């Protein structure tokens with residue numbers, strides 16, 4: 001494979017193609033997704049397409065199945081064009097960096113807990129970490145999403161591989177819930193979640209879909225857990241300008257300063273990264289003049305770029321943690 005000098009970006013002819021080994025039954029299921037689901041639920045398949053098309057850096061064997069042919073083909077064409085035109089940012093790179101960032105932080109958090117932890121994925125969508133991360137072998141994993149999304153996930157697995165794949169995690173529990181409703185935490189507890197057990201919370205690509213008060217309620221519930229046990233939150237936050245990027249007005253919650261917000265809720269330690277920072281680069285941002293570096297050079301308080309007035313659309317990758325001891329001291 002012809003990689004560039006940084007070794008991680010194949011050229012347009014060598015970009016790994018989607019395999020598209022689809023049966024008629026799978027095509028029908030994906031046609032249902034396209035016709036019946038709203039854009040928020042469909043975003044689960046879009047992110048899976050990102051992982052599938054960046055498979056030379058993200059090892060997610062199930063991503064193609066969950067993405068579906070349309071999203072795979074669309075993204076593949078965009079990537080090919082980006083590579084042919086030497087674009088500064090290749091389509092899907094944010095998803096690839098985000099996935100790798102969450103994975104490395106998840107692994108470190110679980111390890112810091114000595115292996116046995118609870119891992120809760122809110123807005124899990126087509127996430128497959130329970131199947132593919134060996135660091136989760138002593139962990140109980142909980143996936144929360146809308147019932148339609150979780151049912152479809154099961155059906156796709158059943159149809160494609162007869163459910164013949166086992167999670168690597170100690171357990172995997174799927175919980176149908178709407179995060180805008182207050183009962184999601186009760187549903188999580190009645191599915192076996194123990195608030196007193198060390199927990200990693202993953203909010204990847206979800207919090208900005210929630211209205212402000214519900215998003216704050218979810219963050220507060222997680223922060224309250226810090227007073228009971230060691231808690232790590234991994235989440236991505238949009239700043240205000242980023243919420244204008246959705247053509248379907250799906251984005252609501254934003255925070256320009258999540259590193260200031262989270263301590264007020266009860267987290268004792270907060271680390272924030274932007275795409276392109278040393279811990280959120282992974283050798284994938286090949287052009288030093290890429291958009292992300294351009295943004296990182298501008299103070300975070302700026303809503304528009306001083307050079308050309310374009311909106312500063314940022315995605316913050318945030319790790320926050322707390323424990324009973326740090327809260328009371």
Ligand SMILES: C[S@@+](CC[C@H](N)C(=O)[O-])C[C@H]1O[C@@H](n2cnc3c(N)ncnc32)[C@H](O)[C@@H]1O
Nearest residue numbers: 041043044047123124125145146178179180205
């Ligand atoms: C962009 S996808 C991210 C999926 C997954 N975390 C990933 O990174 O691949 C957003 C997910 O959040 C889910 N979601 C959005 N709003 C939700 C809500 N109110 N309750 C439950 N799930 C929700 C969607 O159904 C979708 O699966």
